[in-house]
Amino acid sequence: MPDSNPILHLDDVTYRWPGRPSFGLHVPILTVAPAETVLLLGESGSGKSTLLSLICGTLIAQSGRVVVAGRNTALLSAGRRDRFRAEQIGLIFQQFNLLPFASVRDNIILPLQFAPDRRRRVADINAVAADLCSDLGLPENIMQSQAGTLSVGQQQRVAAARALIGTPPLIIADEPTSSLDAATQETFLNLLFQQARAHGTTLLMVSHDARLSDQFDRVIHMADIVRTTRDAV
Amino acid sequence: MILRLAFGSLVARMLTVSMTILAIALSVALFLGVEKIRTGAKASFADTISGTDLIVGARSGSVQLLLYSVFRIGNATNNLTWDSYQDIAERPEVDWIVPISLGDSHRQFRVMGTTPAFFDRYKYRSGQSLVVRDGAIMADLFDAVVGADVAATLGYDVDDPIVVAHGLVSFSEHKDQPFRVSGILEKTGTPVDRTVIVSLEAIEAVHVDWQSGAQIPGQSTPADVIRQMDLKPQAVTAALVGVKSRLQVFGLQRAINAYPQEPLLAILPGVALQELWQIVGIAETALMAVSTMVVVTALIGMMATIFSSLNERRREMAIFRAMGARPSVVLGLLMFEAVLTAAIGAILGLGLLYVGLFIGQPLIDNAFGIWLPIDAPAMREVWILLGVVIAGAIVGMVPALRAYRLSLADGMMVKI
Numbered sequence: 103m104p105d106s107n108p109i110l111h112l113d114d115v116t117y118r119w120p121g122r123p124s125f126g127l128h129v130p131i132l133t134v135a136p137a138e139t140v141l142l143l144g145e146s147g148s149g150k151s152t153l154l155s156l157i158c159g160t161l162i163a164q165s166g167r168v169v170v171a172g173r174n175t176a177l178l179s180a181g182r183r184d185r186f187r188a189e190q191i192g193l194i195f196q197q198f199n200l201l202p203f204a205s206v207r208d209n210i211i212l213p214l215q216f217a218p219d220r221r222r223r224v225a226d227i228n229a230v231a232a233d234l235c236s237d238l239g240l241p242e243n244i245m246q247s248q249a250g251t252l253s254v255g256q257q258q259r260v261a262a263a264r265a266l267i268g269t270p271p272l273i274i275a276d277e278p279t280s281s282l283d284a285a286t287q288e289t290f291l292n293l294l295f296q297q298a299r300a301h302g303t304t305l306l307m308v309s310h311d312a313r314l315s316d317q318f319d320r321v322i323h324m325a326d327i328v329r330t331t332r333d334a335v
Numbered sequence: 336m337i338l339r340l341a342f343g344s345l346v347a348r349m350l351t352v353s354m355t356i357l358a359i360a361l362s363v364a365l366f367l368g369v370e371k372i373r374t375g376a377k378a379s380f381a382d383t384i385s386g387t388d389l390i391v392g393a394r395s396g397s398v399q400l401l402l403y404s405v406f407r408i409g410n411a412t413n414n415l416t417w418d419s420y421q422d423i424a425e426r427p428e429v430d431w432i433v434p435i436s437l438g439d440s441h442r443q444f445r446v447m448g449t450t451p452a453f454f455d456r457y458k459y460r461s462g463q464s465l466v467v468r469d470g471a472i473m474a475d476l477f478d479a480v481v482g483a484d485v486a487a488t489l490g491y492d493v494d495d496p497i498v499v500a501h502g503l504v505s506f507s508e509h510k511d512q513p514f515r516v517s518g519i520l521e522k523t524g525t526p527v528d529r530t531v532i533v534s535l536e537a538i539e540a541v542h543v544d545w546q547s548g549a550q551i552p553g554q555s556t557p558a559d560v561i562r563q564m565d566l567k568p569q570a571v572t573a574a575l576v577g578v579k580s581r582l583q584v585f586g587l588q589r590a591i592n593a594y595p596q597e598p599l600l601a602i603l604p605g606v607a608l609q610e611l612w613q614i615v616g617i618a619e620t621a622l623m624a625v626s627t628m629v630v631v632t633a634l635i636g637m638m639a640t641i642f643s644s645l646n647e648r649r650r651e652m653a654i655f656r657a658m659g660a661r662p663s664v665v666l667g668l669l670m671f672e673a674v675l676t677a678a679i680g681a682i683l684g685l686g687l688l689y690v691g692l693f694i695g696q697p698l699i700d701n702a703f704g705i706w707l708p709i710d711a712p713a714m715r716e717v718w719i720l721l722g723v724v725i726a727g728a729i730v731g732m733v734p735a736l737r738a739y740r741l742s743l744a745d746g747m748m749v750k751i
Contacts, residue, residue, distance in 0.1 A: 155746050160656065160746030161746060181661050181663075184659050184662075185659055187657075189659070193658070195657070198650050198654075200654070203343040203346065204339075204340050204343050204344075211336070212336075212655075212658045213658040215337060217659055
């Protein structure tokens with residue numbers, strides 16, 4: 103696929119919460135190019151979570167198109183959409199990213215279980231997972247540790263490794279640094295950028311912290327692209 | 336790997352999960368144990384008498400005849416005259432015949448008059464013979480052989496004197512004819528354990544000076560005089576009969592039932608035992624029902640545990656969903672958990688049963704005369720275990736469907 107095609111394209115997307123017809127969200131247009139790093143700035147309550155769910159395909163817009171890597175996700179069956187998400191998108195959340203009872207290794211390779219194509223890109227799972235860990239500055243012997251025993255900073259790096267494994271074209275990070283202190287925040291972001299650039303991965307990060315702006319190719323304010331409606335009934 | 340994660344999640348909740356497993360294991364062990372005791376009791380019951388083709392007594396009901404002749408419960412309504420007994424004994428089909436004379440007691444135990452042939456002919460537990468543990472069978476008129484329970488309860492040894500009382504609950508003891516314990520039988524688990532066995536003549540001997548249930552005043556015949564007397568009985572209570580060929584059983588039964596001189600009844604012990612078991616069987620159904628309820632309760636407990644774990648596991652489910660797992664994977668994870676819990680519980684329950692059997696087998700045999708065989712699990716038990724696992728899956732479906740709906744609604748974003 104030529105690079106000129108956007109990795110993510112939202113066009114006139116409208117979503118209304120079922121049972122709450124007065125609360126809705128409208129995105130006239132949003133386009134993210136491959137390998138671009140984009141910061142989506144917005145306060146809580148600006149519809150960030152809803153927007154991410156729409157992109158990931160766990161919510162389906164009532165109208166408009168959500169195109170990820172050239173596919174209109176609304177046209178896929180629910181099962182195909184889940185697999186498509188696993189194939190195309192690496193996800194990092196704010197916190198509680200990992201299955202605490204599972205080993206670091208199992209956490210990292212979890213998305214590959216649901217994404218056969220992504221799995222095929224990884225020749226030697228253990229080696230790749232170990233490389234990602236060391237690239238992200240995690241201790242060498244961490245692979246068999248229980249994820250729940252790690253520090254929050256380490257857990258976020260494991261989550262990053264999980265998002266990066268098998269090089270999905272798009273990584274979505276939802277406030278990944280908000281549970282980290284300032285010093286750890288910076289290291290984490292540097293490592294994440296480094297990896298995203300190394301693999302040519304698009305990084306879409308959501309945050310309320312404008313101080314991160316200068317590290318990204320582009321900064322989008324939620325208010326500019328999203329209109330939320332809260333009209334009284 | 337998904338299974339490993341499901342297993343890891345279970346292990347992470349070890350405490351609650353192990354409690355659930357323990358509850359299921361105990362309920363399964365109880366259920367299997369009840370089943371084992373039920374079949375064991377039934378088998379022991381059916382094995383009370385074997386090798387005897389017909390039991391003959393005065394005409395009454397077949398269960399009643401069985402009860403008083405074999406189980407020593409209740410009383411005969413009438414006797415079988417010695418003449419009729421002789422007539423039956425002389426029939427060509429009859430291979431052997433053993434008379435039984437009941438009606439006297441020793442302390443709380445019944446006294447049974449019979450011939451030495453009883454020890455050869457009476458069989459229990461598919462053909463096992465009575466074994467004399469100490470001493471020997473009756474050689475003298477005043478010899479008595481006591482069952483294992485009699486000896487144990489009353490602390491009898493060989494050569495101890497015993498006194499036979501007339502009637503069943505009676506204070507008029509036949510003190511003038513003291514008996515001697517000549518032998519003690521091995522434990523059998525049958526009513527023989529609770530019986531004092533004397534010779535047929537001895538029963539007559541103790542009644543020499545008695546008339547209409549009371550001692551004739553001032554009359555007491557010395558033992559050596561009695562020994563000289565003709566002690567041929569007038570009547571016996573019942574008789575155990577063996578035929579020469581099994582084919583003749585029904586013919587002989589018909590002939591005895593139609594005996595013109597006296598109203599008699601001949602029963603097939605196996606058939607009468609079946610009839611009796613059908614009466615006793617209500618208790619067995621009740622036992623089954625109760626232990627089924629216990630298993631159901633344990634499974635519902637498991638359902639409750641899984642339900643209450645759902646909230647703390649919403650994050651786990653959301654992670655699976657975010658990583659691309661379909662909601663059906665979430666459903667499968669919870670079903671797997673339920674099935675695994677039920678299966679471990681069932682297998683542990685089976686283990687508990689065998690531990691219990693190894694410990695309990697001799698105790699139960701001694702105390703109740705119920706022999707519980709320790710075999711590999713029978714097909715029936717395998718089905719029961721499988722049933723528990725399937726029931727676990729069905730019960731697990733309820734919280735699994737709830738998790739399915741939750742994870743559809745939550746998607747990958749759970750704000751906790």
